[in-house]
Amino acid sequence: MSDFQKNARAAEAAMRHVFDATPLQRNEHLSERYDANILLKREDLTPVRSYKLRGAFNAMRKVLAAASTAPTFVCASAGNHAQGVAFMCRHFGVQGVIYMPITTPQQKIGKTRIFGGDNVRIELTGDYFDVTLAAAQEYCTRIGAHFLSPFDDEDVIEGQASVMVEIERDLGGMPDHIVMPVGGGGLSAGVCSYVGDRAEITLVEPAGGASLHAALMAGTPVRLDHVNTFADGAAVAQIGVRTFERLRHFDPGQAISVDENRLCTTMIEMLNIEGIVLEPAGALAVDALKDMRNRIRGKTVVCVTSGGNFDFERLPEVKERAQRHSGVKKYFILRMPQRPGALKDFLNLLGPDDDIARFEYLKKSARNFGSVLIGIETSNENNFVRLLEAFKSAGFDYRDITDDDILAEFLI
Structure with missing residues (x-):
């Protein structure tokens, strides 16, 4: 047993005086979907609803043990x-x-x-x-004072490794595959250092903050020019120097990037089907299973759900992103004739499962026509094939702006 493994076990044992171990739960829904034994390491159930208190505890206890006066x-x-x-x-x-x-x-x-x-x-x-x-x-x-880094600190890394100590104890050994999120790298560096080559590991980061992949390609930590902060628990501009040293041996193919809109479909699914509230970063590992079906079939797979600090005021945004990714909600700028009955003609084109979610006149672009921002929800993405054909046949000009980030930012 390495010194790191011994220290991680000692840190985990000390934590038991402060908070209970988080559960390792088999998820029947995911296991059936992926034809595998899928278990969730529920870090969203710590007292602060994330794994972060592990590293903070370990770093602070070591500083206090060595100091004559508490800083x-x-x-x-x-x-x-x-x-x-x-x-x-x-x-x-x-x-x-x-x-x-x-x-x-x-x-x-x-x-x-x-x-x-x-x-x-x-x-x-x-x-x-x-x-x-x-x-x-x-x-x-x-x-x-003493600065506590969120990830780029050896004692923090060691403390986060306690997640894996608990997994190994509960399973009585190593799983076949471990899937976990990576942001600054504290959790992933700790778990990977503890596991070594005893299990396959996949690291998952948001597409808008893939700092690990950028570092692996460059051979050194690099700062991203732009970061999408939607998955704020894992979206960092640059992975830590110390954490990268523990992760630099990874093949770039072991670092999966997940689209933020697709991530929302997993958040909604876990909430509606399982009653599990996950923040965006906390859902990364579960969402990544969609890209791993052939690799994990028949295996025991542990997904680390790293956090559940989700503000429900964001739920409408999450639902919106999920619907747009699934193709059941689209936005159009429609060129509407300014004549009696034009709106009725348009409404008659809608099918029984089509619903108008947004309708807003923008301005009159000409005396005989007006521009309309319209959002349509439907039950199945294939319904839009029929609907758009109906638009063309009826002579309604339109522009699909669903995936136009600039227009969507201003209009939606």
């Missing part, structure tokens, strides 16, 4: 790391300062305050995370 702990985070650090500051009875962007939703700020209580002060600084991070690090330097 102030500082972090920069808009989400799960902030909540994990706040929870552990209260547990250890130490002071913490958590820097969060001004744009952080009140729900996340409120939960961080609840977990930290009087042991935590929240500083809202900067519109963007890079500004927030710089402010936190400058504060650390100025007062001599």
Whole structure:
């Protein structure tokens, strides 16, 4: 047994004085769909609804064990790391300062305050995370505090590896395949270092923040020019230096990128069928199974559902993205004749399963015609084949803007 494995086991044992191990649950729905033994490691069921408190606990306990005087702990985070650090500051009875962007939703700020209580002060600084991070690090330097990285720290990596310690114990050995999300790399670096070559591993990142794939292709961490923050728990501009050193041996083919809109279909499915609330990053591993069907058939597969901090105010957006990806909702700019009966003629083209979800006159583009933004939902994507043919036959000019990101941003 390696020193890393021993340390990860020691960290996991120490955690039991603070919070219970998360369950490893067989999922019948997914197992039947993929003809495999699919188990979910429910990190969405920790006290802070993500695995992040594991790394925070391990790093803080080591710092406190080595220090003669407890330092102030500082972090920069808009989400799960902030909540994990706040929870552990209260547990250890130490002071913490958590820097969060001004744009952080009140729900996340409120939960961080609840977990930290009087042991935590929240500083809202900067519109963007890079500004927030710089402010936190400058504060650390100025007062001599201890900065807690969300992932690029050896003790944090070791703490996140406790996820795998629990999986191995519950299974009585290694699964055939492990699927987990990767953002900054703390969880994946810890689990991969603990597993070694004893199981096959697939890492999953959002397509709009595929920093691991970029690093594997370049041979070194690189900063992405643009990051889609929808899956904010895993969408980072650059993977950690320390974490990448533990992941650089991966083949780029072992890092799957998942489309954010498709990810929404999995979030909705898990909520509606299983009653499991997952944040976008927490659903990455489950969604990736869609690309792995032939590789996992007949095998025991563990998917790490890394977090469930989902603000239900985002549910309409998630449903919208899921419908657009599934092809059952589309948006059009329609050129409508300005004559009596034109709207009725258009409505008569709709089938029994077609529903108008949005109807808005934009402006009159000519005296005899007007532009209309229209959103249509239907029960089956194939219904649009018939409907669009009907548009053409009736002489209604249209433009499908469903996948036009620029127009959608302004109009939808």
